[in-house]
Amino acid sequence: MPHPRITAILPCRDLAASTAFYxxxxxTLDSDYGHYRILSDGKGWHLxxxxxxxxxQAPDNPFGLY
Structure with missing residues (x-):
């Protein structure tokens, strides 16, 4: 049986600050490609x-997670 997965892709100004926040x-940080990072919760959610x-930056940025 396939495992469900959902992925959100967000632009950000500061990767270090954004990574620390999430x-x-x-x-947890799964992959770091310098300008692109992949995080996950181990249950199918990927960021x-x-x-x-x-x-x-908010509130002028139309991208976000709620």
Whole structure:
């Protein structure tokens, strides 16, 4: 039986700060490609963080997780 998986891909200005934030929420860093990181919770949720220095910050950024 296949395991369900959901993946969100988010642009971010600061990979280190974003990674630390999501690790505090319980995700772990699975892969680090320098400008692109993959985190997961071990239950099928995956978060991809893509470094984009010009990305607007909230509330001007249309991308987000709620």
């Amino acid at each position: 690790e505090r929420l319980g995700l 991809h963080l893509r470094h984009e220095p010009g990305t607007p």
